[in-house]
Structure formats: C-alpha cells, structure tokens
Amino acid sequence: xxxxxxxxxxxxxxxxxxxxxxxxxxxxxxxxxxxxxxxxxxxxxxxxxxxxxxxxxxxxxxxxxxxxxxxxxxxxxxxxxxxxxxxxxxxxxxxxxxxxxxxxxxxxxxxxxxxxxxxxxxxxxxxxxxxxxxxxxxxxxxxxxxxxxxxxxxxxxxxxxxxxxxxxxxxxxxxxxxxxxxxxxxxxxxxxxxxxxxxxxxxxxxxxxxxxxxxxxxxxxxxxxxxxxxxxxxxxxxxxxxxxxxxxxxxxxxxxxxxxxxxxxxxxxxxxxxxxxxxxxxxxxxxxxxxxxxxxxxxxxxxxxxxxxxxxxxxxxxxxxxxxxxxxxx
Amino acid sequence: xxxxxxxxxxxxxxxxxxxxxxxxxxxxxxxxxxxxxxxxxxxxxxxxxxxxxxxxxxxxxxxxxxxxxxxxxxxxxxxxxxxxxxxxxxxxxxxxxxxxxxxxxxxxxxxxxxxxxxxxxxxxxxxxxxxxxxxxxxxxxxxxxxxxxxxxxxxxxxxxxxxxxxxxxxxxxxxxxxxxxxxxxxxxxxxxxxxxxxxxxxxxxxxxxxxxxxxxxxxxxxxxxxxxxxxxxxxxxxxxxxxxxxxxxxxxxxxxxxxxxxxxxxxxxxxxxxxxxxxxxxxxxxxxxx
Numbered sequence: 001x002x003x004x005x006x007x008x009x010x011x012x013x014x015x016x017x018x019x020x021x022x023x024x025x026x027x028x029x030x031x032x033x034x035x036x037x038x039x040x041x042x043x044x045x046x047x048x049x050x051x052x053x054x055x056x057x058x059x060x061x062x063x064x065x066x067x068x069x070x071x072x073x074x075x076x077x078x079x080x081x082x083x084x085x086x087x088x089x090x091x092x093x094x095x096x097x098x099x100x101x102x103x104x105x106x107x108x109x110x111x112x113x114x115x116x117x118x119x120x121x122x123x124x125x126x127x128x129x130x131x132x133x134x135x136x137x138x139x140x141x142x143x144x145x146x147x148x149x150x151x152x153x154x155x156x157x158x159x160x161x162x163x164x165x166x167x168x169x170x171x172x173x174x175x176x177x178x179x180x181x182x183x184x185x186x187x188x189x190x191x192x193x194x195x196x197x198x199x200x201x202x203x204x205x206x207x208x209x210x211x212x213x214x215x216x217x218x219x220x221x222x223x224x225x226x227x228x229x230x231x232x233x234x235x236x237x238x239x240x241x242x243x244x245x246x247x248x249x250x251x252x253x254x255x256x257x258x259x260x261x262x263x264x265x266x267x268x269x270x271x272x273x274x275x276x277x278x279x280x281x282x283x284x285x286x287x288x289x290x291x292x293x294x295x296x297x298x299x300x301x302x303x304x305x306x307x308x309x310x311x312x313x314x315x316x317x318x319x320x321x322x323x324x325x326x327x328x329x330x
Numbered sequence: 331x332x333x334x335x336x337x338x339x340x341x342x343x344x345x346x347x348x349x350x351x352x353x354x355x356x357x358x359x360x361x362x363x364x365x366x367x368x369x370x371x372x373x374x375x376x377x378x379x380x381x382x383x384x385x386x387x388x389x390x391x392x393x394x395x396x397x398x399x400x401x402x403x404x405x406x407x408x409x410x411x412x413x414x415x416x417x418x419x420x421x422x423x424x425x426x427x428x429x430x431x432x433x434x435x436x437x438x439x440x441x442x443x444x445x446x447x448x449x450x451x452x453x454x455x456x457x458x459x460x461x462x463x464x465x466x467x468x469x470x471x472x473x474x475x476x477x478x479x480x481x482x483x484x485x486x487x488x489x490x491x492x493x494x495x496x497x498x499x500x501x502x503x504x505x506x507x508x509x510x511x512x513x514x515x516x517x518x519x520x521x522x523x524x525x526x527x528x529x530x531x532x533x534x535x536x537x538x539x540x541x542x543x544x545x546x547x548x549x550x551x552x553x554x555x556x557x558x559x560x561x562x563x564x565x566x567x568x569x570x571x572x573x574x575x576x577x578x579x580x581x582x583x584x585x586x587x588x589x590x591x592x593x594x595x596x597x598x599x600x601x602x603x604x605x606x607x608x609x610x611x612x613x614x615x616x617x618x619x620x
Contacts, residue, residue: 025574029522032446037454040431040492044469045457051468059465063387108364114357118365125365127613129372131598133551135574136591140371143378143588149389151374156574183371190610191617214353215600229617243461246553248572279463286467303464310459314452 055296086281130186169257170274283289429492436500457494475563538613
C-alpha cells in the first residue's frame, strides 16, 4: 500500500513544475481573453459609478472645479417639486406598465401558443414592432392617436366613445406612452411563448385525462410552470420603466410642437410635466442646466433602486438555472 | 397522442367536435385580431407616407393618389444621407468592436475554469442592467475634457472594450456547445486561442450572428447616447435623432414625417426578414435559460 502511495507521489512530483507552469499559462490566457472587458468595465462602469457618487456631494457645472457641499443635493430633492413629480411619474410607469406589460405579453403568448395554423405569421407580426426605433414607434402612435384626425379616433367613434387628446392631455400622456410600450413588448412575448411551449406535454395529457378543460389546464399547469419566466418579466419591466427616457422625450417634444429637440427645455415633460420621468429630469438638470452635482445625486438614487431590482433579477435567474440543472440531472 | 386522448371521449364525439371547432375559431380569430392590432399602426404610417400634403391632414385613411415621390422628397428636406452615414458608422463600428472584445470574454466566462468566474459574471449582469443615465455625468465630463464631445467616438469606443449585454448573450450561446468539443481540441494540442478560433467561433456562428444583430439594432435605435454627445452638432446626428426633430421641423407635413419614420424602421425589418430564426433564438436566450 505504501508502495502504491509512494509511486503515485513520485509520478505526481515529477510534472509538478510543468503543471504549475501550465496553470500560470492558463491564468495568463484567461487574463488575456478578459483584458479588454476588464479595462472597459473599469473605465466605463466602475470609475464613473464611483465618480457619480463623488460628484453627488458637490456643486459642479462642468467648467469650474467641483465644490464640496455635503448632502445639500440630497436634501434639496425634498424641496424640488419637479423631482417629486418625476418620482411620481416613474413610479406610475413602474406599477402600471409592469402589470400591463406582463399581463399583455402573457395573454398574447397564450393565444399564439394555442394557434394551430398561422403561428409563424402571427408571431412575426407581434414581434416586428419591437424592432422599430423608439422614436419611430412613438411617432407612429402619434399619428394613429392624433385627436380628431387619427384612425383610433375614428375607431372609438364607431362605439360612440370620444377620444381623449392623448399626448396633449396631462391625464392621458402617460397611458399613451404605456400603449406604445405595450406595442413594442414583442421580445417579452417571445420569451413567455418559448416558456409555454417548453411545458412538458405529459402534464397536459395527464390533466386532460382527469377531465381538466383548457382554462383549468392553463391555470393549474401552464401558469405555475412558467412562473419563473413571469417573474423575470416583472423585474425586467421594472428596469425598463425605471429607464424610460426616449419615449417620454419624443412624445413630449412631438406634442409640444417644439422644432428643435436639443435647444428648448419647454417640451421636456410636456404637457404639464406629465411625461417628466426620473431619467428625463436627471438629463435636464445635468445636461440642460449643467447642474452636474444635483444630476449625480439623482443618478445615485437611480443606481440604488436599479441595483435592488437587478439583485432580485439575478436571484430569480439563478433559481431558474438551478431548477433547470436539477431537472436535467433527474 | 391524439389517439389516446380521443378514446375516452368517444361516447359523445359530436359534442366534442363542436366544442373543438368553436375553440379553434375563437382562438384563431383572437390570433388574427392580435396580428392586425400589431400590424395596423405600421400600415397607417405607410398609407399616410404616400398621401399628398393636403390629404395627410384629413381623416382619410386611404390615399386618393399614391405619392411615391414623398420618399424621395424627404431627402431634399433634410440631409438624410448624412444622418444615414452617421448611423451606419455608429452601428457598424460598434458591432465590429463588440465582436472583437466580447467573444473572447464570453468564451472565458463559459468554457474556461478559473476562480472568481461567477463573481465576474454577476458584474457583467449588473452592468447590463445599469441605466445609462447613472454613469452619464462622469463619462460626459471625461469625454468633454478629451475634446471628443460632438463626435460619435464616445458612443463607439466603449464597444471595443466592453459590452455587457453581448458578453452575457454570447456566453449563453457558448454554454450550449458541449464541453467535450473543447476538451478534444485541448487533447489534440490546441491552445485556448486556437480552440476559440477553430472550434467555438464556427460552432457558435448562429449565436454570434444573433448577438451582432442585437448590437446593430440597439445602436441603430439608440437615442440617449447620440442626444447626449451629438445633440448640439447637427452634422453628427444619427437617423433616430434626426427623426425626432424632423417631426418638429415639418410637423405640418405628416406624410413626409411618416416617410422618414418608415425609412428609419426599414433596416431593422430587412435584417429581421433575413435572420428571423437568429432573432427569435437570441430573444429566448435573453430570458431565463441558464
């Protein structure tokens, strides 16, 4: 026994140097492959993230050197009425858009999953709008929803419903943007559709033998099985809502009739600041008023909230991954 | 499957057929309604784009005359070719840079074993979710002190080093390539670089294509980046940026605004027509599939 051990030891000892050299080379390979990414992460994420937090304690206008002012930017938020408006608008999207997006995508995917013919065509048509540039998508809806002239106005007229002013009415501008966002949510539909099609057929067959109708099968089998994907949809939609910028800016500028997107600030949030989302107010403060310190403080707040949402998403993704590995092993 | 399922129902086949047919009609009319709902806005955009100036202002949905010339006229109203060139430069260079930097990183995250790999992957996911506004102030500050604001370089350069979403997506694709292929290459004496170039890249071609498509689309559709860095320099505008001001400058001319809207959508639709399978695969991979 000792002999075997010694022999093994001897065999091991000989290439030990070669092995550590191989390990060092392996480490170098990994480093070489990751070198651009590490540099990029440091330069474009890690540094600016720390700098943002640093700037948030200063008064900085991009020309004069930053002046340390402590927590003043943060305390000012509570006095800034438009900040509170922006928080309200973004929260509106986080709640309304998240629920609407997931329910809508689930509904569409459930219908597509049950189609027996024309699946490819319907799926393609549902996905196509999400390829449109956000600016083009908003302008398309601007055309369809324009009061008194647009097709939607005519359509609602058939039912005797008077169309609201949509993007020109503070009460309807956010629902109008939400409608655009639903129109372009094809990617979420495809993800949910893939999950529905992945539900094991045997489960449906067993339930059908037990006499469960289509509705009950959907409720008791489809829904629980795809719940990790729905959770992904919820968190993903929260992140989308927190970042809502382009659609709000374009809807506001088109509705206000502003000629120049880069000069005038009067269209940002038009009408009556109803489309002033958190990122839009951050952009206005930082890059229109050049109050970089205050913009950085807002960016820090946005980071903390997004980070919490992301942490939740990563946790869900890990769970889903582990489930999949578990079922593959079984 | 159907044979087994049909047998218990044979007692009352008629009722079953009826319900089945009704169900079929209900589901397919819903599907048709959905397809229409998604397609109609683009149909209206198209119909408006070929109307005369006067008709575009009315309630009419169908053009009385087809003004195909509108699509050419918009090129006189704005330097669209210049914007198109800027958009192409941003999208193509960024996509090329992304491929150079992200493929090796994705390979290292998917197929090489090293300590801290999971932690690095989490950082990538975190960067992917970070709103661009969070890091905008210091980055703008840095680019401005380099004198590069007002150009497209602040938008393009980062892709040559790091694009979190592409690394994430490529890793998902490379993970599906069986480890045994990589191991076999190593046994044959391939270095990791050779394994990457000769085995992984050819096998992951559909995934690489999908990732490149998403990168191209994202940069093509980007609005915040170009607004931030080139907003004040109209000769550096991209199509997205130009489109948003076209509506303002020519907002009385719905037909022309919609013609430009369609032209801006066109490349994405053409790409999709050629690579539908890659798109759908890429989309499902961005979901929860580990």
